[in-house]
Amino acid sequence: MQQNIKPIHTIVIGAGQAGLCASYHLSQQGIEHLVLERARIGERWRSERWDTLRFQFPNRYVRLPGFPYSGDEPESFMHRDGIVSVIERYAEHIKAPIQCEVDVLSVQLAQTGQFLIDTRDQKFLAENVILATGPYQRTLTPDVAKHLPQGIQQLSANTYTNATALPAGGVLVVGAGGSGVQITEDLLAAGREAWLCVGNFKRIPRSHRGRDIMDWLEELNLTNQPVDGHDPSDHSALLTGVDGGYEVDLRRIVAKGGTLLGRLEGVEGDELVLGNKLLKHMQAAEDAYDEIVRGIETALSERDIGLDPVEARPPPPGPMPPETPTRLSLKDANITSVIWATGYGVDFSWVKCGEYKADGMPLQKRGVSTVPGLYFLGLFFMHSARSSFFWGVGDDAQHVVTHIASNN
16 A cells, blocks of 8 residues: 655655765755665666676776775776675765665656656655666667577676576677677686677777876866767777776687677578678777877877877787678577677656657756756766766766756
8 A cells, every 4th residue: 555645855766876976966955855776776786787897997987976986996997896885885975865675666747747756655746856767777689689599598788697697508699889798708708609799889998108098088078078969879889897907809809719790680590690791890990999099199289298109009919800601500509598788778668757769868958858857867978978977977966956956
């Protein structure tokens, strides 16, 4: 039986880094609020990341508003469990008013103009709602998945934990973004046979002139530029924090015993139908790498400072792979599992107010929606590249909370 409707000034939905940043700034403004979390604090970091995952940027970027990095390994790359610990400690540090294990069923406008938030056990009436549920709300699995033969185990990247959880046999990973490449390397490290289907992807240097690439992107203000009309699926550049952090190059997959394939275009019976543009995609990634380096060098040259000669590009881990087949028999390759690392989308179907694009992304401007009192946080390129970065979402949170305060 549901209880009476409880009034509250502002409801934040989601207790990951975005929701907690909102809570921090709401508290700073003295605004009454409550954070609702469907499971545990930082749940996606807990249960939707594989076991060997490490933060892809140095530890000094593991910081949140009012909570700087304080460890003694600023240049190392934190394990997934360390990130969870940081989020938990941050929630305690800011004394965030959180209710966990609260499943929000719907958010809708009440006749009063306020927001009615319906959960399984309680209803709330709020002046403002901040949706901080993250950019990984639903997996984007292509229709071709329906045509795989019965008996092939299928799972998405956010449900992969480790190689031992998969049945014996080879593993096909579809998607060469950050998750797909790192999962493939994790499989190879565990001694599994692995194939990686490659479409468009981006490659960027791990470091340049002795500094981490993110140091340059931040210093040159390249991550904080407002972005309009950006394709939210076009975000995945290859970086890893595994083994002390290194440059991700798909040739490393081949050097470690894996097999690169072209884009998965279809399934006919037992056979995968594959594209023939693998080398074209790999060359495009090399061109993108060079473009980033040139951009940094151009920005530095405009500062009119003396520069040492640019460091040599690291040698590739091996030659480009040979031409790939356009068909592959799953049975002949003994592939028994397929991991879909084909991206994520948002799902705001439970939010019965606001305006949304065809892909489900809300119409908003730096988190401020077209409906007064309805806000968003943590989405890919919501305002800039930093909008979904661990250390950058706090800027958007401050903007949103300032907007709320000014409309009190």
